[in-house]
Amino acid sequence: MDAIGAYDLTKVYGPGGGRPALHGVNLLVPEGRSMACVGPESSGKTTLIRLLSGLLRPSSGECSVLGLSPGYEAARLHSMVGTVLYSSKLYADLSLWDNLLFFAGIQKLTKSDAIERASFLLRRLNLWEEREHSPRQLSTGMFKRASLARALIHRPRVLLLDSQGAGMDLETAGLVRELLEYAGSQEGVTLLMCTQDMGFVQDFCQSFGLLHEGTLMARGDLESLRLAGGAKLRASLRLKDGDEAPEGFRRQQDGLWQKSLESEEEMPRLIMQVVSGGGSLYEARVIRPTLWEIYQAHLDSGRRREAEIHGETRDEAQLLPAEEPGTESAVPEGS
Numbered sequence: 001m002d003a004i005g006a007y008d009l010t011k012v013y014g015p016g017g018g019r020p021a022l023h024g025v026n027l028l029v030p031e032g033r034s035m036a037c038v039g040p041e042s043s044g045k046t047t048l049i050r051l052l053s054g055l056l057r058p059s060s061g062e063c064s065v066l067g068l069s070p071g072y073e074a075a076r077l078h079s080m081v082g083t084v085l086y087s088s089k090l091y092a093d094l095s096l097w098d099n100l101l102f103f104a105g106i107q108k109l110t111k112s113d114a115i116e117r118a119s120f121l122l123r124r125l126n127l128w129e130e131r132e133h134s135p136r137q138l139s140t141g142m143f144k145r146a147s148l149a150r151a152l153i154h155r156p157r158v159l160l161l162d163s164q165g166a167g168m169d170l171e172t173a174g175l176v177r178e179l180l181e182y183a184g185s186q187e188g189v190t191l192l193m194c195t196q197d198m199g200f201v202q203d204f205c206q207s208f209g210l211l212h213e214g215t216l217m218a219r220g221d222l223e224s225l226r227l228a229g230g231a232k233l234r235a236s237l238r239l240k241d242g243d244e245a246p247e248g249f250r251r252q253q254d255g256l257w258q259k260s261l262e263s264e265e266e267m268p269r270l271i272m273q274v275v276s277g278g279g280s281l282y283e284a285r286v287i288r289p290t291l292w293e294i295y296q297a298h299l300d301s302g303r304r305r306e307a308e309i310h311g312e313t314r315d316e317a318q319l320l321p322a323e324e325p326g327t328e329s330a331v332p333e334g335s
Contacts (some may be wrong), residue, residue, distance in 0.1 A: 003158055003190035004029035004052065011047050021047040023214045024061070029195050029207075030156075034184050034191040036201035036221075038295060039211035045194035046086065047214075049162040053083045064236065065158055079107060082151030086163040090135040096146055097131040100153055109155035114153070119315070121149040125175050126181070141172035148176060152183060159183065161193040168200070175194035177204055198291040217298045224293065228298035231289040232260040235270055240280035246273045260287065 012240040014020060022044040037045060039291055061071060090099045096264045097118065098225050104114030116333060122128045125145040130138060137167045138146060151159060159180075168176065181204050183189040194211075201208070202222070209219040220226055225231075227318040236246055237257045245257035252258055261267070262288050274275030289297070 001031045001181055002028045003031040004065055004192055006048070006052070006061070006063045009048075009051060009054060009058055009063050010060045011051060012059045020059070021212050022051070024080070025216045027209055027216065027219055029190055029192055031190050031283055032184070033207065034180070034193075034205045035207045035209065036193045036195060036205040037216075037289065038198050038201065038209050040196050040212065043211040044214040044295055045196070045211060046162050049083070049085065049160050049192075049194050053081065053160050054119045061261070064079060079154065081158045081160060082154070083160045084147050084274060085146045088150070089148040090143075090146060090150065092136050095132045095134060097136070099135065100149060103150050108140070110152060115154055118149070121152060124179050125149055127275070141169045142173055145175060148179065154189060156189065158190045158192070160331065161195075162189070163195055173200060180204065189219065195312050198295065202291040208291060210298050212299060212302075216300060223295070225294050225298070226233035229294050229301055231294045231297040232262075233264065233285040233289070235259045235261050235267055236283075236285050236287050237270070237274065237281065238283035239274070240282065243279045246270055258287070275317040
């Protein structure tokens with residue numbers, strides 16, 4: 001069963017229209033799976049979460065969560081869905097502990113269940129010592145963790161997260177990731193996260209959607225997206241000083257030699273070339289492109305297609321990505 005679905009989902013703000021904040025998005029997240037929709041600012045991430053949580057209604061198209069329409073059945077969904085928005089708030093005049101018990105009461109948890117669940121979440125998120133603090137006394141990282149605890153207090157079946165990862169300190173990022181992995185594996189939570197922090201989601205989400213200016217360029221798991229975008233694997237060799245790598249390798253600033261690969265099957269032959277030629281090979285590995293590099297590959301591919309359609313010739317340097325900021329098939333959107 002698909003827990004989350006979007007079907008030609010479009011949102012245009014304002015009565016006069018304009019460029020859609022979200023345009024023709026199609027995606028499915030099976031129950032119990034995790035998906036991250038990634039992209040820079042103004043790519044439609046927050047709009048997507050607000051549509052799925054029932055805070056906005058689409059201009060056209062449809063979306064569903066657990067078989068219900070967020071725009072028309074939001075009240076039924078709230079008992080089964082946890083949502084963390086970038087602007088999520090806790091009550092400043094209540095302690096963190098009382099906030100969690102209050103939200104547990106709204107979700108009709110018994111007092112004993114609320115105490116047990118709040119204790120569990122605060123300890124998992126390393127917030128137990130801060131339980132009597134007001135939210136205004138919490139650091140940014142602690143507040144992000146507290147917002148996640150609030151969203152998970154009632155053991156939701158679906159968790160919708162907006163802008164998680166952005167601005168997190170290392171402790172918070174680690175604790176949040178561990179709790180999200182636990183919620184997925186042990187509690188069966190379906191996760192949809194929208195973020196521009198691609199490094200945060202790369203290692204634990206099972207599939208990804210690549211958003212750009214409101215359009216979903218592609219969706220799939222990391223490997224299928226890599227293949228669809230043409231992002232290359234790289235062979236990396238560490239050789240004895242003075243030794244030369246096989247033809248096609250370039251020396252990097254860290255002293256490693258690297259070369260693009262069409263597939264991992266090329267690696268044994270390259271290693272054999274070095275060894276049979278008398279070279280001293282200290283290290284050999286295949287480097288897989290990051291989610292950010294895969295995103296850039298799809299973006300550059302789209303720019304090239306656009307240039308071809310308009311009969312333009314562009315210098316290759318214009319298509320190079322900027323520096324990186326701090327089991328499905330890849331499906332081009334619209335198919």
